[in-house]
Each structure stands twice: as C-alpha cells, then as structure tokens.
Amino acid sequence: MKTCIYPGTFDPFTTGHLDVLKRGCAIFDKVIVGLLKNSSKTPMFSLQERENFIRKAAQAEGITNFDVISFDGLLVEFAERQGASALLRGLRAVTDFEYELQMAAMNKKLKPELETMFLMTSTQYSFLSSSIVKEIGAYGGCIKGLVPEVNRLEIAERLVRQ
Numbered sequence: 001m002k003t004c005i006y007p008g009t010f011d012p013f014t015t016g017h018l019d020v021l022k023r024g025c026a027i028f029d030k031v032i033v034g035l036l037k038n039s040s041k042t043p044m045f046s047l048q049e050r051e052n053f054i055r056k057a058a059q060a061e062g063i064t065n066f067d068v069i070s071f072d073g074l075l076v077e078f079a080e081r082q083g084a085s086a087l088l089r090g091l092r093a094v095t096d097f098e099y100e101l102q103m104a105a106m107n108k109k110l111k112p113e114l115e116t117m118f119l120m121t122s123t124q125y126s127f128l129s130s131s132i133v134k135e136i137g138a139y140g141g142c143i144k145g146l147v148p149e150v151n152r153l154e155i156a157e158r159l160v161r162q
C-alpha cells in the first residue's frame with residue numbers, strides 16, 4: 001500500500017490543487033492531504049472550512065482514495081505517523097522551483113527514505129494560486145473555473161464579505 005502526503009495551506013483549495021490531487025490519486029493507493037495548521041501565511045479560511053472544501057471537491061470528482069488530516073510540526077514526522085513513503089507537491093513556474101527544491105532537500109536530510117515527488121501543473125492552471133483567487137474574489141470578480149465548482153459560491157460569498 002503506497003501512501004503519500006500532499007501537504008499545503010490550501011487557502012482555499014483551487015482547481016489547480018484538485019488537478020494535482022486527482023493525478024496523485026491515480027498514482028498512489030492513497031493520498032493524504034496534509035492541511036497545515038499553523039501556517040506562517042495566516043490563512044483566511046479556517047481549518048474546518050478548508051477541510052470541508054477539499055472533501056467536497058474530491059467527493060464531487062468521485063475520488064475515494066484520499067483523506068484530509070490537519071497537522072502542525074515537522075512534515076516528515078507527520079508523514080512517518082501516517083505511514084507515507086512520499087510527499088507530493090505541484091510545480092507551476094520557475095518561481096516555485098527554488099522554494100520547492102529547498103524544502104525537498106531539507107526534508108530529504110531529515111528523513112532520507114521519504115521521497116518528494118513533483119507533478120507539473122497542467123498548463124491551464126499554471127497561472128492559478130490561492131492568492132489570486134482571494135484577490136479576485138475580494139473585488140467581487142468571477143472565480144468560476146478557479147476553484148472547484150461545488151465550493152465556488154461559498155468561497156465567493158466569504159471573500160466579498162471579508
């Protein structure tokens with residue numbers, strides 16, 4: 001049974017994130033979305049909201065071999081507790097690369113047997129980030145296609161109200 005952890009803040013979960021999750025679930029027996037509790041990014045959406053968005057979106061896609069578990073502390077230790085053999089990350093532009101390389105190198109140093117695997121973004125999502133969604137949504141712009149359709153209204157309402 002090959003399990004991987006797909007860690008992130010997911011504030012909020014975008015269609016780009018969903019694309020990586022779906023593709024990860026086709027490769028691994030199980031993908032655990034590791035929801036970061038104490039992110040330095042000070043998330044706008046609560047842990048519960050973020051978890052609900054991920055669960056609803058994955059269920060709407062018919063994905064069954066996933067779970068969502070929040071964590072804080074060291075990612076490699078969380079991965080070990082979950083029995084995961086790999087970390088899954090998405091790569092968009094060159095700008096992601098430097099940070100991801102640093103993280104992967106550090107995690108490798110902490111736990112050499114835990115591999116970090118990268119999935120290249122699908123081209124239509126290469127411009128997409130949670131920050132862009134929050135920016136557009138805050139000004140009442142249309143976020144259709146940027147977040148999973150099942151979550152769109154809830155996210156849009158929340159963003160214009162903030």
Ligand code: ADP
Pocket residue numbers: 007008009010011014015016017020039041088089090091092096120121122125126127128129130
């Ligand atoms: P973090 O706070 O750890 O950067 P994010 O929630 O921003 O977490 O992203 C989680 C993962 O998903 C990261 O590996 C990020 O590169 C990847 N990701 C984010 N947006 C996209 C996208 N549009 N396409 C592919 N991967 C993405």
